[in-house]
Amino acid sequence: MLRLFSALLAVLTLGAAAAPLDRPWNHDVIYFALTDRFLDGDPANDVPAGSDPALYDAAQRDINRYHGGDLRGLEIAIAAGYFDRLGVTALWITPPVRNVWNSAFDLGGGKCGYHGYWAQDFLDIDPHLTSARSLDGRTAYADSRDGRMQHYRDFVALAHAHGIRVIQDVVCNHVGPVFYYDENHNGHDDGQAEWIPPYQRDGFHEGATWADHPQWNQRRVAPDGPQTVLGKKIATTGVLAQLDSYGRKGMSPGSLGASDGEEVMCDFFSLRDVWTDPAGAHFDALVNEFVEIYAFYLETVGVDGLRIDTVKHVHRGFWDAFTARLRARLGPEKARRTLLFGEIYSGNPQTVGRYTFREDAAQNKTPCLDSVLNFQCCDATREWLRYKDGGFHAATALEKMLRDTGPESAAFNPTPGLDGLPARRKLVNFVENHDGLNRFRVAGISAAQNTLADALLLTLEGIPCLYYGTEVALEDADGQIGKDGETGRRTLWPRGTDAAKMIAAAGNSALVPFVKLHRELPALSExxxxxxxxxxxxxxxxxxxxxxxxxxxxxxxxxxxxxxxxxxxxxxxxxxxxxxxxxxxxxxxxxxxxxxxxxxxxxxxxxxxxxxxxxxxxxxxxxxxxxxxxxxxxxxxxxxxx
Ligand SMILES: [Ca+2]
Ligand SMILES: [Ca+2]
Ligand SMILES: [Ca+2]
Known part of the structure; x- marks a missing residue:
């Protein structure tokens, strides 16, 4: 267990009512933490009750299994002043909702839901992440939906007490591997063929059956009707708990990287595709369900922004309806302070920028998504600083990126959001993430090159987003330039790391001077x-x-x-x-x-x-x-x- 200093407890202000954080988002510095891989602050939740112990890797080495990182680990860092030391003002965390914990029959073998993108219950927090008591020990959290949500709300309040915003990662495209296709109608799942059948262009696979593996999943998607959580009545209808709310068309591997239409409708491997077609019978109900769910996190839990996953795999009409209804639901004040930014996995500014426009932009010019992740920034920075033949390459791709995202570019919606900023001024710039990319720093790439990449992020127009571990130039031992994978997901702070050690590392971080300048020089933020x-x-x-x-x-x-x-x-x-x-x-x-x-x-x-x-x-x-x-x-x- 980590040792807590009494001084840390003194700075806790849990439950204190504070004014909402209100500053232009381009003044923020985002830190993206893969919660399972940041710090295991509470070993008691590493194998939740009923979970298969084999899903957890106590050595924290197997990329595909749980490492034990949790909200407590982040709370320890927040309370100790780790993020204050780094100058980080916004924490983007991986989806905290309850997941399917295992996917045994996917391509490439078994993987676990440690990353949070395999939702099973959208209104419960995953028990891998929550603790039995509050950080100060004074509050007991019940082993229930309410208790876990209370812990999550306290986590958000603690971040706010340090002036740190919380960005929740959310998914509307799919849920976890909650059902299989009983192709041979024998009543149980028979391996890979029934988990990832081929894409069916016309019609759909029949025989969808909720999976029954109590050590991984709960034979359903929740909520299955209205809920009351933290005393708040949530008008969910349970539409996500109905099998015919999903496309059930199977997997189309070739379309995952393409934009030919199938990528909108196929299952993402064993992840079940929500049927987001505006012509679908459940369309309005599905949009409203997600609005209810995410409005609860924004309003009642206090989350400040949403990072939206797999945007291009969802029908565009869904985003028009979702963003408009969510903003209307939040009201102008909360909507103005809330950042909605999406992940569109593409380095093409036109491809990502189109989601800042509504599909009906000819009639309605208001923004759809407020902002998007700037993959072009990632590609161009890597090209400049990390040329695959060794050394460096010309920065012409960066020059092009600045043109493509500049005021003359037509790629992004020029209409300002409620905060007065157009999309291109709040693009989320990054050079590393958890998806498909190795870390920036791989064999042959020095800490100085890593720092230079971070310095660039902190001086470009937009919102800088640092990936956990970059503050210590974490090296990806298995990563290779030009060869991507999921290797950039190592645990940053091994279990038992003393908070003092973390604080010292933050104090010595080479990126801190650049974060400070980002705060001090108005031209760098605005x-x-x-x-x-x-x-x-x-x-x-x-x-x-x-x-x-x-x-x-x-x-x-x-x-x-x-x-x-x-x-x-x-x-x-x-x-x-x-x-x-x-x-x-x-x-x-x-x-x-x-x-x-x-x-x-x-x-x-x-x-x-x-x-x-x-x-x-x-x-x-x-x-x-x-x-x-x-x-x-x-x-x-x-x-x-x-
Ligand atoms: Ca843990
Ligand atoms: Ca079967
Ligand atoms: Ca989809």
Whole structure:
């Protein structure tokens, strides 16, 4: 067990009524924690009552089984000030709802529901995650839906007491492997053929039968009718507990990465596809059911935002109805503070951006999803910093990404949300996640390269999203460049890790100075972005350089006093400059100077002994040669010249 310091208990403010966290989402720094893999804070829940003990790996090594991480582990970190130390202001956690715990007959062998994406009961918290008592020991949580939900609500309240928002990961596309297809009508499941039958284009597979494996699942999907949880009446109807609410069309592996229509309607391997077709008999009931469920988490539990899974596998009309009805249900104030961002697994800005528009955008221009995960950022950053032939590659993909997400791009809905921000200003930027990608840091990739990737995230326009473990440049021992897998899901803090050790690691984290700058320099959270310099074919002085400006502009006038220049050098061999021969970098964008006469640049994160930057003027325009050390990132702000 972790040792709790009495000082930690003193900072607990459980149950305190606090004003809701209210700040523009692009001021936040998100930390994505795979809860099962962060810290096992309570070994008592590692094998919940009735669960097959074989699903749990006490050594915390088998990627496919439970490692024991839980809400208590996150609470210990929050209370100890771990996230405060890192400067993290929003926690995105994997889906906390009760899951099917095992899928024995999938392709590639058995896996477990430790990640949370295999819902079984949308209004219960998975018992792997909850504890019998509150962090301070004063409150007992009943072994019931209500008790588990109470723990989850206390977890959210603890985060809020530290100024940290909670983003709940949610799924509307599918549930876990709750039923099989009894193809041979013998009344029981007969292996893989009945769990992942081939896609049936016309009609559907008959014989869907709730699975009966009491050590993994509960022979149903819940809620199966109205519920009262934490004293709140929830008007769910139980439509998800009916088999004909699912498409039952089987698996279409080829369509998972494509957009040919089948990907909307097929089962995701053994995960059962909710029938989200607007023409379906249950469409309205299904939309309303999900609105009831997720409004409960937002209103009663206090969750601040939703990260929405597998968006492109759901009919677009569903998202129009779901987002509009959810916002109407929350009311303008809560809806304004709530961020709804989606996962559309694609590096193409048009493909992901279309979900910020409604399907009926010709008539209704209001946003569908508020924002989306920026996969293009992930791809481009990896290309720049982690070229598969070793070393680095030009940052031209990053330059393209900035164009594709800039104000001139038509890919994202320009209509502001209730918070006044259009989608492109709150794109969720990331370089690692738990899905298909290995970690950024694999064999041959240094901690310095990892830091440079994080520094870029923290200086781009949008919302930076850090993946758990990046704060210590966690290395993915099994990951290989150009070869993705699910290897980036290791346990970060082994069971028994002392909170003091975690706090020390957070204090030493190389990303902390960049998080601090993100908070201190308004241009880094709110400013526009413009590419100033990209390592090109000419000359070698600038090898590895990528430079952007972040600037505040009002009424077409740049507030030059707020300008920030960010330069990264992917070159691991030597320092590089924003210069090719005698051509220095212009400090201008769109024909406008980024600083005025009498102003100059000051590096805010220079190492001792580094020369100060010199701004020169040519033909009335400022320019500078900025020198950045190997694998360094330098940030400059504007100051008045002495
Ligand atoms: Ca545990
Ligand atoms: Ca059978
Ligand atoms: Ca679907």
């Amino acid at each position: 400013g526009r972005a413009a590419t100033l310099w990209v390592d090109g074919a000419g000359g070698s002085e600038d090898d590895g350089i990528f430079c952007i400006a972040r600037f505040l502009e009002k009424g077409g006038v740049i507030d030059t006093a707020q300008t920030v220049i960010v330069v990264g050098n992917a070159n691991g061999a030597r320092a590089a400059e924003t210069r090719v021969k005698d051509h220095a970098m212009p400090l201008a964008t769109g024909g406008k100077a980024l600083l005025a006469k009498g102003q100059t640049l000051q590096c805010v994160n220079a190492a001792a002994g580094e020369a100060a930057p010199v701004v020169t003027w040519r033909d009335g325009k400022p320019e500078a040669v900025l020198t950045v050390p190997a694998l360094g990132c330098r940030i400059y702000k504007v100051v008045n010249a002495r």
